[in-house]
Amino acid sequence: MSINLDQALQTFIVEAHELLQVMEQSLLQLENEPADQDAIGAIFRAAHTIKGSAGLFGLNPVVSFTHIVEDVLDRLRDGSVAVDTALIAVLLKSGDHMLELINVVASRGETLQPAALEREAALREALSTYQAPHSTPDTGVQNTETGAGDTSAEVLWHISLRFGVDVFRNGMDPLSFLRYLETLGQITQVTTLTDTIPVLDSWDPESCYLGFEIDLRSTASHATLNEVFDFVRDDCEVRIEAVDETSHKAVSIGSELVAQAEQGPLTASAQRLPATSEPKNRDGNYVRVNADKLDELINLVGELVIASAGASLLARSCQNDPLQEATSTVSGLVEEILDGALHLRMIPIGDTFNRFRRVVRDISQELGKDIELTISGAETELDKTVVEKIGDPLMHLLRNAMDHGIESADARRAAGKAGKGHLSLNAYHDSGSIVIEIADDGNGLNRERILEKAQERGLVASGAVLSDQEIYNLIFEPGFSTAEAVTNLSGRGVGMDVVKRNITLLRGTVDLDSRPGQGTVVRIRLPLTLAIINGFLVGIDKSTYVIPLDMVQECIELDEHQRQSSCDKGYLDLRGEVLPLVDLRNHFSHEGSAGRRQNVVVVRYAEHKAGLVVDDLLGEFQTVIKPLGKLFGALRGISGSTILGSGAVALILDIPALLNQIVQLEARTTQAPYSPTVVAR
Amino acid sequence: MPITIETLDDSTCVSIDGELTIYTVAELAGALLPQMGAAPRLMLDLSPVTEMDGAGLQLLAVIQREAENAGTALSVTGQSLAVTQALELCRKAAS
Numbered sequence: 001m002s003i004n005l006d007q008a009l010q011t012f013i014v015e016a017h018e019l020l021q022v023m024e025q026s027l028l029q030l031e032n033e034p035a036d037q038d039a040i041g042a043i044f045r046a047a048h049t050i051k052g053s054a055g056l057f058g059l060n061p062v063v064s065f066t067h068i069v070e071d072v073l074d075r076l077r078d079g080s081v082a083v084d085t086a087l088i089a090v091l092l093k094s095g096d097h098m099l100e101l102i103n104v105v106a107s108r109g110e111t112l113q114p115a116a117l118e119r120e121a122a123l124r125e126a127l128s129t130y131q132a133p134h135s136t137p138d139t140g141v142q143n144t145e146t147g148a149g150d151t152s153a154e155v156l157w158h159i160s161l162r163f164g165v166d167v168f169r170n171g172m173d174p175l176s177f178l179r180y181l182e183t184l185g186q187i188t189q190v191t192t193l194t195d196t197i198p199v200l201d202s203w204d205p206e207s208c209y210l211g212f213e214i215d216l217r218s219t220a221s222h223a224t225l226n227e228v229f230d231f232v233r234d235d236c237e238v239r240i241e242a243v244d245e246t247s248h249k250a251v252s253i254g255s256e257l258v259a260q261a262e263q264g265p266l267t268a269s270a271q272r273l274p275a276t277s278e279p280k281n282r283d284g285n286y287v288r289v290n291a292d293k294l295d296e297l298i299n300l301v302g303e304l305v306i307a308s309a310g311a312s313l314l315a316r317s318c319q320n321d322p323l324q325e326a327t328s329t330v331s332g333l334v335e336e337i338l339d340g341a342l343h344l345r346m347i348p349i350g351d352t353f354n355r356f357r358r359v360v361r362d363i364s365q366e367l368g369k370d371i372e373l374t375i376s377g378a379e380t381e382l383d384k385t386v387v388e389k390i391g392d393p394l395m396h397l398l399r400n401a402m403d404h405g406i407e408s409a410d411a412r413r414a415a416g417k418a419g420k421g422h423l424s425l426n427a428y429h430d431s432g433s434i435v436i437e438i439a440d441d442g443n444g445l446n447r448e449r450i451l452e453k454a455q456e457r458g459l460v461a462s463g464a465v466l467s468d469q470e471i472y473n474l475i476f477e478p479g480f481s482t483a484e485a486v487t488n489l490s491g492r493g494v495g496m497d498v499v500k501r502n503i504t505l506l507r508g509t510v511d512l513d514s515r516p517g518q519g520t521v522v523r524i525r526l527p528l529t530l531a532i533i534n535g536f537l538v539g540i541d542k543s544t545y546v547i548p549l550d551m552v553q554e555c556i557e558l559d560e561h562q563r564q565s566s567c568d569k570g571y572l573d574l575r576g577e578v579l580p581l582v583d584l585r586n587h588f589s590h591e592g593s594a595g596r597r598q599n600v601v602v603v604r605y606a607e608h609k610a611g612l613v614v615d616d617l618l619g620e621f622q623t624v625i626k627p628l629g630k631l632f633g634a635l636r637g638i639s640g641s642t643i644l645g646s647g648a649v650a651l652i653l654d655i656p657a658l659l660n661q662i663v664q665l666e667a668r669t670t671q672a673p674y675s676p677t678v679v680a681r
Numbered sequence: 682m683p684i685t686i687e688t689l690d691d692s693t694c695v696s697i698d699g700e701l702t703i704y705t706v707a708e709l710a711g712a713l714l715p716q717m718g719a720a721p722r723l724m725l726d727l728s729p730v731t732e733m734d735g736a737g738l739q740l741l742a743v744i745q746r747e748a749e750n751a752g753t754a755l756s757v758t759g760q761s762l763a764v765t766q767a768l769e770l771c772r773k774a775a776s
Contacts, residue, residue, distance in 0.1 A: 167735075168703045174735035178770045192771040194742040203743060205710040206703060210739055212771065 007171035008231060009106065012053050014288070016102045019046040021351075023095050027088055028357050034083035043091070044073045050098065052227030054106070056180050061112065062101045065120060069094045072130040081130050090126045092358070097123055156188070156243040157225060159214040162196075164235030167208040172232055174210050180228055185218020215243070291384065294344055301334075301341045302624035306643055308334045309621065313646060335622065345385070349427050349436070350378030352391050356398055360423060363402050370409055370420045371402055377427035382434045386506055386526055390436070393499040393510075397438045397522050398423065400496070405442030405520050415443065415517060430525075431550055431604065433508075439521040445514040447471055472512045476500040507639060509656050535623035535642070537650065538601060539616035541590045544650040546623050546642055547612070551655045553602040555617055563598060572600065572611055580662050583613040587637070587658075608659040625652060637661070684712050692722035694758075698729040701737035701764070710740055717744075718751030728759030733767040 023046040026039040033039070047070045054062035069091065075081040097120055104110050112120065159181070163174050181187060193211035197203060218225075222240060229238045308331050315327040353375045364371040406412075406421035413419050426437040447468060454460045454474045466474075476496050503510045508526035527533075535546035556574075558566070566572045572579045579602065585594055600611040625640045632638070639654035687694045693716050697709060716723060725744070730737075748755035760768075 163735075173703075175738065175767055175770055176734075182770075190771050192738070192742070194739065194746070197739065197743055197746070200714065200743070200747060205706040205740055205743075206736065208735065208739065210735055 009057055011288070012057060012231075013102060013106050016050050016053070016106070017099070019050055020095050020099050020102075021355075022046050024092065024358055025354060027092055027095065028361060030083055031085065031088045031361070040073070040077050040083075044070065044077050047073055047098075049227065049230070050102075052224070052230060054102075055183070056176070056228060056231060057106065058180070058183075059101075059105050061105050062098065065094075065101060065124070066098055068124060068127050068131065069098070072127050075130065087130060090123065090130075092362075093119075094123050094127065154185070154217055154219050157185075157216045157218060157220075157222075158241045158243045159216060159225065160212070160237075160239045160241075161214065161229075162193075162211040162237040163208045163232070164237075165207040165209065167232060167235050168206055170232075170235065172235075174208065174212070177228060177232075178212065178214070181214065181216055181218075181225075184220045184224070184228075185216050187214060187216050189213075189215040289344075298341050298345065301338050304334055305338055305622045305624055309644070310646070338622065342383075345383050346381040347384050347387055348379050348381050349387055349390075349434075350375075352387055352394070353378050353425050353427070355391070356394070356425065359395060359398060360402065363399060364421075367402060368408065369402065369406060371406055372420055372422055374422065374424040375426075376424065380427040380429060380434060382526065386434075386508075389502065389506055390524070390526065393502045393524070394425075394436065394438065396495055396499050398425075401438060401440040401442065401520065401522075405440040405444075407443050411443075417441065433525050433527055433550070436524040436526070437521055438524075439519060441519040444516045444518055444520055445472055445475070445512075447514075447516070450474055469511070469513070472514050475512070476510065533623050533625060533652075535621045535652065536601070537618035537621045537644075538584075538599075538612070538614040539618050540585050540588070540614055541592055543588075543590070544618065544644060544648065545584065545614070546621065546650050546652040547601060547603060548652070548655060549620060551603045551605050553604050553609070556600045556602065556611075558598045558600050558613065560596075574602070574611070579609060579611045581611045581613055582658060582662060585613070585615070603655050603659070605656050605659050608663055610659055610662050612653075612658075623650075623652065684709055686712065686716065688720060691720055692724055693720040694724045694726065696726040696729060699731055701727070701730045701733040701740070703734060703736040706736045706740045710743070713740075713744060714747060717747045718753055720753065722754045722756070723748060724756055724758045726758045727764045728761050730761045730764050733763050738767060738771065 023043050026042040026046070030036055030039040030043070047066055051063055051066040051070055054066065072081065072087075072091070076083065076087075081087065097116070100116055101112070104112055104116070161174070161177070167174060178187070178190065191213040193213065194209070196211060197209040203209075216225075222242070225240050226238075229236065232238075308327070312324075312327040312331050315323045357373055357375075360371055360373040401423055402421075406423065407415070409419040409421075412421065422441045424437070424439045426439070428435055451460065451466070451471050451474075454471070454477070459474060459477050460466060476499070500510055503524055503526070506526055508524055510522065510524045512520065512522050514520040533546075534549035536549045536552045538545050538547060558572075562572065566581055570581055572581050579600075581600065584590075595615050599614055599617050601614060601617070602609065602611050621644070623642045626642055628635065628638065628640055637654050637658050638651050639657075640652045642650050642652060644650050684698065685696045695713060695716065699705065701709070745755060
């Protein structure tokens with residue numbers, strides 16, 4: 001069936017993913033509260049809608065499997081099957097299988113691999129024990145349709161369809177509905193109505209003016225038929241009526257028949273209708289936009305920012321007041337557009353977090369541990385790309401925490417803790433970045449073991465004195481990932497280097513705190529967005545550097561006297577606080593001597609603070625990050641470049657990397673153990 | 682070119698090649714409709730049509746209507762399987 005449904009199919013795939021998500025959430029909810037009728041209803045609706053829509057696209061493998069799931073759910077809904085853990089587990093697996101079916105069959109148009117088919121057979125088997133005794137699992141669409149919850153005898157339905165003008169443009173083909181109806185039963189009569197097609201002058205061949213009057217003999221219920229038209233409900237007039245065959249005259253006044261309660265299927269439909277209209281309302285508030293288009297827009301806005309900066313620079317140089325005023329208004333607006341555009345890409349991290357409920361449930365059962373997941377800060381927003389890419393590292397960290405962090409219930413009780421383990425996911429904003437915390441209340445990391453292992457692997461010189469923090473962070477080192485069977489530590493490092501690398505790729509950092517016997521906190525710090533930052537321009541010699549503004553705390557002038565003393569010592573007395581200094585002129589090996597006056601920019605990242613010594617302060621600048629080429633990939637301390645209004649290239653300083661260098665230097669020279677400032681909760 | 686138009690004596694032969702769908706209806710309508718009334722007879726060859734959808738169906742319906750209005754005798758000289766199936770689906774005999 002090759003019809004022009006590509007666009008609609010994409011919508012279906014996206015919606016199916018969302019529905020399966022809802023189904024999973026509701027199943028987990030149901031597991032906690034087996035009597036929750038709302039949850040059962042939500043699961044049923046999700047399965048039902050997927051089946052209906054899949055049928056419209058002729059995705060028979062999806063329809064036939066979903067039908068069985070729906071059948072069981074229907075029995076669950078009317079109370080003939082009780083909720084138990086085994087059932088939830090089967091249904092969760094069924095949900096996974098439906099997702100796979102949709103991915104394979106709908107997205108790629110392929111058929112399932114033998115392994116997946118085997119899985120399906122096993123699931124069908126498991127589901128069939130919950131099905132009504134008389135109904136046998138069957139793969140045929142014709143048969144499966146008959147059992148849509150409210151099985152009834154064959155009814156003659158009269159369906160009148162009036163398609164809206166935009167149906168073709170929305171990627172729908174009226175004929176496909178006829179084709180689908182044919183699979184539901186026998187179409188005894190079709191009248192195609194073309195009388196509404198306007199006169200030639202006002203006729204647009206791409207607008208739809210078609211209508212159909214269809215007589216369908218089918219065992220499908222009113223609701224099933226109704227669902228067929230879900231995709232076009234907004235555009236079309238659809239009337240579905242049962243025809244009383246004994247008195248055929250009733251056809252024309254069929255609408256009154258709907259009111260007759262004697263028709264079982266009709267009452268069922270009345271209950272379901274509000275349910276289907278619910279998600280429709282929600283959809284009304286959103287417009288689905290292709291992510292590529294959004295990226296393109298943001299890219300353009302980035303260019304606009306650069307161009308407008310160039311324009312204001314020129315305006316300033318030609319001493320024309322009205323022109324300057326005009327450009328400054330434009331700059332203001334451009335800034336607002338930029339903020340708005342960036343906001344479009346921001347999505348709450350909650351969806352990603354919620355996905356982990358299932359993971360935690362599955363793994364804790366697998367491990368035989370009782371673990372509860374607490375989620376907070378789900379509404380914290382961050383860039384879509386970041387959200388997508390952070391899922392895997394988070395999953396890995398969670399698995400690790402459950403597998404190796406949290407002890408078995410017996411061990412926990414022996415250690416005087418509650419038998420139930422706690423895992424928490426938290427997200428919040430902090431100085432221009434977002435922090436995601438994964439905390440467990442397990443037995444923490446074993447400092448000695450890590451150190452031993454690291455020395456064994458040659459990651460640390462045997463004489464070196466490391467702070468606790470440094471030791472814990474060793475588990476992120478690549479060489480550490482092959483830790484063999486070491487009790488309570490085994491595998492804890494496996495893949496942690498990958499986690500770290502993924503996070504670093506997002507320009508984020510990860511660090512870890514641990515308290516023996518009390519738990520571990522892994523803290524991931526990520527930038528809010530990847531494309532544009534507010535920069536602070538500083539000059540050294542003739543070159544310009546950009547420091548991310550979020551990290552700048554203050555700027556101070558460095559006079560001749562201070563300069564001498566601080567240069568020797570490498571730090572500055574900042575209101576009684578020791579502030580380590582980095583002379584960027586030396587750091588980047590600029591030639592020539594420093595100017596008479598120098599400035600210090602105080603930067604902060606996470607809990608580290610340092611002063612950067614620069615020649616000039618040049619003010620704020622909206623910076624569009626252009627990544628450095630591969631050639632410069634190995635550069636440390638530079639995260640990218642940008643183009644200034646004047647056309648010159650400025651390098652963006654990688655403050656976290658710079659600070660890390662300082663911290664490492666400091667830790668080595670002072671040899672003072674660095675005590676973790678944050679305690680695991 | 683999805684459409685070929687030949688004029689022989691008093692009849693116009695139109696052959697539609699390729700899709701008769703939403704993607705092509707605008708172009709086809711632009712080429713076909715001016716032919717209405719241009720000759721006393723219009724022969725429509727639908728046998729090279731590979732695909733037909735509701736938009737195509739609508740176009741055929743309009744052509745039929747307009748031919749009648751213009752007093753042109755319309756006849757379909759051939760139809761492909763795709764056309765037959767689409768027409769059967771809506772129980773519309775080829776005119």
